[in-house]
Amino acid sequence: CGRGELLERFLRSLSFELTDAQRKVIAEIRRDLGTNVPMNRLLQGDVGSGKTVVAIAAILLAIEANCQAAFMAPTQILAEQHYAVLRRWLEPLGVRLSIRTGARQEENGPLPLFSRGSSTQDACTTRTHDAAPDVIIGTHALLYDTVSFSNLGLVVIDEQHKFGVAQRARLTAREPAPDVLVMTATPIPRTLTMTVYGDLDVSVIDEMPRNRGKxxxxxxxxxxxxxxxxxxxxxxxxxxxxxxxxxxxxxxxxxxxxxxxxxxxxxxxxxxxxxxxxxxxxxxxxxxxxxxxxxxxxxxxxxxxxxxxxxxxxxxxxxxxxxxxxxxxxxxxxxxxxxxxxxxxxxxxxxxxxxxQSKETATKLAVLEKTVDGFKVAEADWDLRGPGDLLGTAQSGLPALKIGSLKSDAQLMRRARAAAMSIFMADPRLELTENQRFRNLVVEQEGRTFSNVS
Structure with missing residues (x-):
């Protein structure tokens, strides 16, 4: 995690004040980036709540730490929009950007990372003459071998409910593991399941900018x-x-x-x-x-x-x-x-x-009538569609769990997860006699799922 001088320059350049919720979430991300454990954080906020600014803050902290950032969007239209927005905000700071989609590959020119005289320059002189882009924005094209990363430190995945689980895993299953920030305006049931399960820390932007209409x-x-x-x-x-x-x-x-x-x-x-x-x-x-x-x-x-x-x-x-x-x-x-x-x-x-006139449609549409809260919409979606194949790639439908309910047994799952983590901390390779029985339940090969676990 960088010292934050580049981030402060960016924040000073904005024509608006951040909301308290945005500041709180940036602080949470900054704490994550400052640890040795890779970040795996879900950022939830309704459309228009200012998630992109928070993502840029994370990107700038990664760049200051001499790392590359990848920004992954589900469609070419959205990737192009992010590229245009990030260029407008980051080019004045000297950040190199590149876009990679199925139809387009472009870089924004050989700008130095930091302008001359910047107090941050001394901290990152090794990157000043580096020709590699600091931020690569793209669609699922980023998943393939034609895109090479020099030192990938942060992956931002926007509108993550549009991506399959395997697609996301392909970008994040690198060595060393990058920090991951996934953003969504409506967490889908599977995301909610993983949140309860504990794999994702959750940040919520629960405040809209002052100039937004109801x-x-x-x-x-x-x-x-x-x-x-x-x-x-x-x-x-x-x-x-x-x-x-x-x-x-x-x-x-x-x-x-x-x-x-x-x-x-x-x-x-x-x-x-x-x-x-x-x-x-x-x-x-x-x-x-x-x-x-x-x-x-x-x-x-x-x-x-x-x-x-x-x-x-x-x-x-x-x-x-x-x-x-x-x-x-x-x-x-x-x-x-x-x-x-x-x-x-x-x-x-x-x-x-x-x-x-069906009851099912009336129930579904009533949810949207009652709330604009993304997590409440997702909770209702969970009830209506099922929580997804927890550890497989299905996005909805009943999970392949033979025992237990992901919703009613949430407390039991948290206890189970804490027990599993304590075992791995004491015996990371499961070499002790009493832990070898768990080895068959650890899935590392691509294509296998945990659907056999009950």
């Missing part, structure tokens, strides 16, 4: 569409912008679900004269950027979209989101989607529209 979520039946349209018009006339989200691009013969492309012309009629545009994953990247820029600048007032806007879109004036066929989504995705609104000072509204 988000109100409401569930409405399809039959109330007329009232919803009236509300959308009122918000548009007040100057706000609107997202209309669909689960599909085109209509499906198998599913009775509305689709963005099919409904687009209908929305143009409904909301005339306000300008509407269509956005989905099959639109070419350059055209997609132009559509988003028009929406960001306010030229387009309504964006009819698929879940492509789930991450990576930040428009402060967009204060209303209508989610069609809300029953088609799980809990994590609508929670992520509504994080696209409430990013400015205006009170924001998320309307979940559904024609499904």
């Amino acid at each position: 988000i109100i979520t409401a569930v409405r039946d399809e039959s109330k569409l007329g009232e919803v349209l009236g509300f959308l018009r009122t918000q548009l006339e007040a100057g706000r912008q609107v997202y209309v989200i669909y689960p599909l691009i085109d209509e499906s013969e198998k599913l009775d679900v509305k689709a963005a492309a099919t409904e687009y012309d209908l929305w143009r009629e409904r909301l005339h004269p306000f300008r509407c545009e269509l956005l989905h994953g099959r639109i070419p990247s350059a055209e997609k950027q132009e559509i988003m820029e028009r929406f960001r600048c306010g030229g387009t007032r309504v964006l009819i979209s698929t879940t492509v806007i789930e991450v990576g879109v930040d428009v402060a004036n967009a204060a209303v989101m209508l989610v069609e066929n809300a029953e088609r989504f799980g809990l994590a995705q609508p929670h992520q989607l509504r994080g696209r609104i409430g990013r400015g000072e205006h009170k924001s509204f998320c309307i979940l529209l559904s024609s499904d």
